[in-house]
Amino acid sequence: MSLKEMTDLMLPAIEAELRKQVTRIDESHTKTLHDMLAYHLGWSGDGSGKEARGKRIRPLLVLLTSAACGADWKIALPAAAAVELVHNFSLVHDDIQDNSSKRRGRDTVWVKWGIPQGINAGDSLFVLSNLAILDLVSGLPPEMVVAAAKILHDTCLDLTRGQFLDMSYEERNDLTVEDYWLMVSYKTAALLASCCALGAIISRVDVSTQESYRDFGHYLGLAFQVQDDYLGIWGKWLQTGKSAEADLISKKKSLPVLFGLGKKGQFAQRWDKGPIDPEDVVWLADQLAAEGGRLYTQETADQMTDMALAALRTAEPKGDAGDALFELANKLLMRAA
Numbered sequence: 001m002s003l004k005e006m007t008d009l010m011l012p013a014i015e016a017e018l019r020k021q022v023t024r025i026d027e028s029h030t031k032t033l034h035d036m037l038a039y040h041l042g043w044s045g046d047g048s049g050k051e052a053r054g055k056r057i058r059p060l061l062v063l064l065t066s067a068a069c070g071a072d073w074k075i076a077l078p079a080a081a082a083v084e085l086v087h088n089f090s091l092v093h094d095d096i097q098d099n100s101s102k103r104r105g106r107d108t109v110w111v112k113w114g115i116p117q118g119i120n121a122g123d124s125l126f127v128l129s130n131l132a133i134l135d136l137v138s139g140l141p142p143e144m145v146v147a148a149a150k151i152l153h154d155t156c157l158d159l160t161r162g163q164f165l166d167m168s169y170e171e172r173n174d175l176t177v178e179d180y181w182l183m184v185s186y187k188t189a190a191l192l193a194s195c196c197a198l199g200a201i202i203s204r205v206d207v208s209t210q211e212s213y214r215d216f217g218h219y220l221g222l223a224f225q226v227q228d229d230y231l232g233i234w235g236k237w238l239q240t241g242k243s244a245e246a247d248l249i250s251k252k253k254s255l256p257v258l259f260g261l262g263k264k265g266q267f268a269q270r271w272d273k274g275p276i277d278p279e280d281v282v283w284l285a286d287q288l289a290a291e292g293g294r295l296y297t298q299e300t301a302d303q304m305t306d307m308a309l310a311a312l313r314t315a316e317p318k319g320d321a322g323d324a325l326f327e328l329a330n331k332l333l334m335r336a337a
Helices: 004-027 028-040 059-066 074-095 109-113 115-138 140-168 177-202 207-234 255-263 267-270 280-290 293-315 320-332
Strands: none
Touching: 004 059, 004 074, 004 115, 004 140, 004 207, 004 320, 028 074, 028 109, 028 115, 028 140, 059 074, 074 109, 074 115, 074 140, 074 177, 074 207, 109 267, 115 140, 115 255, 115 280, 177 207, 177 255, 207 280, 207 293, 207 320, 255 267, 255 280, 255 293, 267 280, 293 320
C-alpha cells in the first residue's frame, strides 16, 4: 500500500476523530464557539474543504508510526486528534500574535469573531487536545496513557517556549545561528518529534526504538523549517504559496539571514540600514547567495534530512506503513530546487 493509499485510508478516520472531540462543545449555549472551531478546522464557512483543512501531516505521522511499529493504528486515533488540536490551537494564537488576517486563503478566526473570542477558541482547542489524549484509555493501560499525556504536555510547553523566543527575537539585533536552532527546536521540531514518539510509545516498542522515532521527527522538523527558510528567499511562488519577497521585506530572522548577518558583509550592511523595499529584494537575495547563504542553507537542509532518514532507518519501521513514512519524509523534504 502506497503513501497515498494509506493517507486515503487514514484521513477519514482522523477527521471523524477530530469531529468527535470537537462535539464536546456542540451544545445550544456554545454553538457559536463550536462554529468557530469548525470554521478554523476547515469544515464549514466559505472556502471550506480540503485546502482549508490542511494536510493533517501531524496526525498522519502518529498513525503511520504506530502502524510501522506493528500496532493497530486505530488505537492511536485519540493521540492523532490530540496533536492536530494542539497544532491548530497554536495557529489560532499565532495568527493573533502575528496580526495575520489570512490562514490557508481564508479570514482567520480573530478577523471573523474578534481577538477576545479568537483567544478563547484557541484555548478551547488546547483543552480539547488534553481531553483527547486521555481517550487512549479505551485501548491502553493507564500508565501508558499517562506517559503519552506527559509527552503531549511537555510538547505544549516547548511550543510556548518557541513562540516566546520567536516573538522576542523580533526586537533583537544580536542573534546568532545558535539562537535560531534553539527557537526552531521548540517551535517547529518539538511537535513533529512528539507525533512520532506518541506513535511509538502507544505501540509498546522498546525505549531505544521510541527514541529513534523521536529523533526522526525532531530532524524532520528541523529540515522542514530550514527548507522553508530557503524557499522564503529563493523559492518559487508555486512551491511556497507566497511571494519569495515576503521573508526579506518582513525582515524575518531566518537561518540564511542570520548566516549572512554573521558574515558582516554587504548583505549585513544593507540589512542594518532599515526597512527592505520590494525593489531591494532581488539584489539582497543575490548578495546573500554570493556571500554563501544559499549554499549554506541548502547544505544544512540536506544534513538535517540525512539525520532524519538515518534515525528512521535505525527505528526499522515495518510493512507498508514503514515504506509510507520514508515516502512522506522524502515528499516533505524535497521541495527546494
